[in-house]
Amino acid sequence: MTTMITAPDIRTELPGPMAREVLARDAAVTSRSLPRAYPLVPQRGRGCVIEDVDGNRFLDFNAGIAVNSTGHAHPKVVEAVHRQSEELLHYSASDFYLPIYSRMGQALAATAPIDGPVRVFLSNSGAEAVEGALKLVRYCTGRPYVISFYGAFHGRSYGAVTLTASKAKYHKGFGPLLPGVLHAPYGSDETFEHIENLLFRHQVSPDEVAAIFVEPIQGEGGYLVPPDGWLRKLRELCDRHGILLVADEVQSGMGRTGKLWAIEHTGVRPDVLISAKGIASGLPLGAFMARAELLEKWSAGAHGSTYGGSPVPCAAGLATLEVIAEEGLLDNASTIGEQLITGLRELRRRFADKITDVRGVGLMIGVEFATAELAARVQQRAFELGLLVLECGESSIRMSPPLVVTAEEARKALELFGQAVAG
CATH class of the missing domain: 3.40.640.10 (Type I PLP-dependent aspartate aminotransferase-like (Major domain))
Structure with missing residues (x-):
């Protein structure tokens, strides 16, 4: 696996042509119980970056639902x-x-x-x-x-x-x-x-x-x-x-x-x-x-x-x-988590009509929205911008990036999330 450049880097429409082939095959054969958040078709990953089958790169702030703790493919x-x-x-x-x-x-x-x-x-x-x-x-x-x-x-x-x-x-x-x-x-x-x-x-x-x-x-x-x-x-x-x-x-x-x-x-x-x-x-x-x-x-x-x-x-x-x-990842989770919570609370002040609460500890962060429909739209818009987040609760979005996330990646995620909230 080659080292990937910084995300996001969206090169095709989403989903792209190769992703659409996977979606079609999936629709024909897999259990319909699988809920699927958005049409992400991952091919490879490194650190906090996921690349899909069409070469689009995303900043991964759901970490495979809080699974890839040390990032994707830690050496x-x-x-x-x-x-x-x-x-x-x-x-x-x-x-x-x-x-x-x-x-x-x-x-x-x-x-x-x-x-x-x-x-x-x-x-x-x-x-x-x-x-x-x-x-x-x-x-x-x-x-x-x-x-x-x-x-x-x-x-x-x-x-x-x-x-x-x-x-x-x-x-x-x-x-x-x-x-x-x-x-x-x-x-x-x-x-x-x-x-x-x-x-x-x-x-x-x-x-x-x-x-x-x-x-x-x-x-x-x-x-x-x-x-x-x-x-x-x-x-x-x-x-x-x-x-x-x-x-x-x-x-x-x-x-x-x-x-x-x-x-x-x-x-x-x-x-x-x-x-x-x-x-x-x-x-x-x-x-x-x-x-x-x-x-x-x-x-x-x-x-x-x-x-x-x-x-x-x-x-x-x-x-x-x-x-x-x-690698000091406990300290990193605390430090970057504080950076994210501070930035998200600033977004809450900017978008008080949309964001009603920001809560969390370390890199386990929830953002509450005024309605479930709004949370769903922000999740989808973030995906389109190259940021992977995931809904939870009634009307919340969770941020749970890998513990190796950097301050620059957190800064970029806040920028993209702000754009997603703005619509």
Whole structure:
């Protein structure tokens, strides 16, 4: 792969002629459940730049939905993948002892903001990790119920989509969903009023609740940041009733907020932490980590995965952790995130009739618009200008660039986003 010049560089109409061929083939053969944000047909990437099949270059501020944490094709990640692929592509860690599986587990456990010794289970994706964590908390506590939040997104497999409550369309047509899942409002005093005085009074005894699943910052729900002290109160509620606290850091983790795990900003220690997306810079890898005593309770065969923790994704995961540490990407996420939030708040002052809120931590930033239709138009216009952003929540756009994003790329993104908002 050759090094690409600075984006954006739009050379054809969008979509271009080669992209239209791909779109036509896609329309004929793929599942219609795939939602697709706009007609981007990526061919290659480097850093924060994506090039499509027609040679158009885009500044990537969605990072494959917050997945390409170290940027596209980071040389150290590519080298780790290449080296591992020459030795062993796959052998199931569910039945045999892959050296790299325990190395990846050890590296993750060393980062976990969890009290005491930690054990790790590796999966293929965030949804799989959520499913595993859901099985774990029920198994360990013997309690059947769990609580999640309105606005939450935990995945689309059956258990994960039952926990999910960001959009009704994710549930439509799939009922009945998994029993024993309740929901509460996210990120306000109403949370505790609802749980203690409604759920615990009218629907379920607290001693039957196994766990509360929470995103420290909601992703799909709108990049919502809870107020100071909210997660601490949630931890206290869990402790009061013997309920496990599960932090879903699939989108907020791997350095996106300027700390490796978003929950570290609060000082709260969960019992279980879930990760995926940016954990392997684009390769399929997920994980859930827990206090060792929890993962020691279930017996052999209680949970497994043919491909989870396969050698090549683990190699990418180890390289990702090394790059984040060695290249100062946590500090970069904080610094560039502050630059972006400051610039976006200036845009809010300029376009007060269109932008109603700017919020976020590090490189996990949400921009709220007056209407959903306006957010959709800005997303599409940004694409046409060569900036890739993505909607979330009811009427928001998220900015989640790779952690390697530069100050100049942030400046250019703000310029393009301003043009998109202006129309």
